[in-house]
Amino acid sequence: MFLHRWKQEPTISTIAPTHEIEATFDCKCPEWKVLCAANRAKQLLGIDHEDGYAMVNQFKQEMETIDRNNIVLVDTEILPSDGGERFKRMFVCYERASYAFKVHCRRLLAVDGWKMNNPYNNVMLVAAALDGNNGILPVAFCEVEIEDLDSWVYFLKNINNALRLESGTGLCILADGDNDVEYAVEEYLAHATYRQCCHRIFTEMVNKFPKAVVHHLFWAACRSTSALAFFKYMELICVQSKECHDWLEKSNWKRWALFCVPEWVKCTCITLTITEKLRNYCQPYLEMNIARKFEAIARLTSELFEQRRMVVWNWNREKVPPKVRDVINDRCIDGKRLSVVQDHGTLLKVTDSLSSSYDLNMEAMTCTCGLWQISGIPCPHACIGIHYINGNVEDYVDELLSVQNFLSTYAPGMMQLPKENAWKWHSGHNLHPPMTVALQPLTLQPPNDITKLPLPTLVKRMACVL
Numbered sequence: 001m002f003l004h005r006w007k008q009e010p011t012i013s014t015i016a017p018t019h020e021i022e023a024t025f026d027c028k029c030p031e032w033k034v035l036c037a038a039n040r041a042k043q044l045l046g047i048d049h050e051d052g053y054a055m056v057n058q059f060k061q062e063m064e065t066i067d068r069n070n071i072v073l074v075d076t077e078i079l080p081s082d083g084g085e086r087f088k089r090m091f092v093c094y095e096r097a098s099y100a101f102k103v104h105c106r107r108l109l110a111v112d113g114w115k116m117n118n119p120y121n122n123v124m125l126v127a128a129a130l131d132g133n134n135g136i137l138p139v140a141f142c143e144v145e146i147e148d149l150d151s152w153v154y155f156l157k158n159i160n161n162a163l164r165l166e167s168g169t170g171l172c173i174l175a176d177g178d179n180d181v182e183y184a185v186e187e188y189l190a191h192a193t194y195r196q197c198c199h200r201i202f203t204e205m206v207n208k209f210p211k212a213v214v215h216h217l218f219w220a221a222c223r224s225t226s227a228l229a230f231f232k233y234m235e236l237i238c239v240q241s242k243e244c245h246d247w248l249e250k251s252n253w254k255r256w257a258l259f260c261v262p263e264w265v266k267c268t269c270i271t272l273t274i275t276e277k278l279r280n281y282c283q284p285y286l287e288m289n290i291a292r293k294f295e296a297i298a299r300l301t302s303e304l305f306e307q308r309r310m311v312v313w314n315w316n317r318e319k320v321p322p323k324v325r326d327v328i329n330d331r332c333i334d335g336k337r338l339s340v341v342q343d344h345g346t347l348l349k350v351t352d353s354l355s356s357s358y359d360l361n362m363e364a365m366t367c368t369c370g371l372w373q374i375s376g377i378p379c380p381h382a383c384i385g386i387h388y389i390n391g392n393v394e395d396y397v398d399e400l401l402s403v404q405n406f407l408s409t410y411a412p413g414m415m416q417l418p419k420e421n422a423w424k425w426h427s428g429h430n431l432h433p434p435m436t437v438a439l440q441p442l443t444l445q446p447p448n449d450i451t452k453l454p455l456p457t458l459v460k461r462m463a464c465v466l
């Protein structure tokens with residue numbers, strides 16, 4: 001019932017509301033309760049962002065206390081007026097997540113930039129990967145003023161350092177190509193492989209050639225795991241629309257065609273679904289102030305570690321996790337229409353009903369269709385070949401996709417960040433918030449204007465305040 005006091009005057013001290021409470025209810029409210037209420041009121045109204053910047057150094061200290069190898073880098077600039085420090089950007093990488101990614105996960109790192117809904121219009125750069133059961137593993141976050149070449153270079157260089165890599169060696173980065181991310185990868189992580197999100201190419205293609213009936217053919221070309229299949233679909237696109245085909249040919253297709261992905265990546269992701277799923281996880285926290293947002297994301301990440309560390313005990317008799325088994329089951333069903341026609345020891349030849357033939361190398365775990373070596377899971381041709389030699393398909397899955405490796409990914413766990421009221425507060429220097437965006441003055445409206453909420457919701461929210 002006192003929410004309006006903070007709405008009218010966001011910087012109000014706790015004295016006036018304390019007196020009002022006393023006058024209204026004829027009882028004395030302890031100061032700490034009014035302080036908690038003030039925090040909650042500002043949070044509900046979306047006006048506690050300045051408090052968040054003041055807490056950034058404390059968050060860094062708490063992160064480093066729970067694991068001294070956690071990396072929290074805070075970039076600031078000095079204010080000419082009073083010599084104070086203003087927040088510029090912050091990079092956060094959890095030691096356990098970066099180690100799990102580097103040692104136990106497929107080396108595809110999806111990166112993206114999310115616009116924040118706050119008075120500073122900040123952007124959150126994120127990097128995430130997939131574990132052996134296709135679970136999302138958040139690796140690094142970075143809040144920056146704008147998404148541009150400089151911020152991408154800062155983010156990617158710090159990821160490279162956190163992973164202790166040599167110019168991105170052995171790292172495959174999947175991105176949407178916006179705001180010079182591609183240039184940042186090529187110029188500053190010269191040994192990393194850059195992959196372009198196919199959805200971005202698709203959107204551009206549809207905008208340029210809205211009448212071309214090539215959508216299914218485009219996605220079939222993207223997902224092709226061999227050059228033969230890719231060029232077959234490109235020819236079919238050419239039949240439908242030569243202009244569209246020529247544009248795709250000039251679009252640096254080696255960056256988005258799946259068959260061109262290096263085999264060591266062992267991943268068939270062609271769009272940014274990894275970061276989209278991560279955004280869904282983080283969505284409830286994205287409008288919070290910076291310190292609380294990073295605190296919530298750190299807590300979410302350690303909870304993910306704990307859940308997955310426990311779930312693996314349900315699979316202790318299995319060789320591969322459930323998501324991999326689902327893929328194997330589907331491919332074994334597809335393989336039933338195939339037959340082995342040649343047997344030269346570890347080299348087999350398989351044909352389908354269309355008389356296409358595929359060569360298998362059981363030792364090298366490869367098939368001429370390309371899917372086995374790209375995905376790390378036997379393709380339908382390999383499944384029929386493995387059944388033919390009385391083998392177990394699960395023995396031919398890449399080690400990175402095994403239950404044993406999944407166990408190693410999460411077994412060390414991740415320390416939980418203490419609750420804010422248990423932080424060991426130090427009288428360190430508080431940071432000033434960044435400049436608000438020009439022409440868009442700081443709005444004191446909450447993310448969802450609380451005055452427009454339906455009455456029951458409003459009452460429920462206000463009940464939390466006092």
Ligand SMILES: [Zn+2]
Nearest residue numbers: 367369379381
């Ligand atoms: Zn195959």
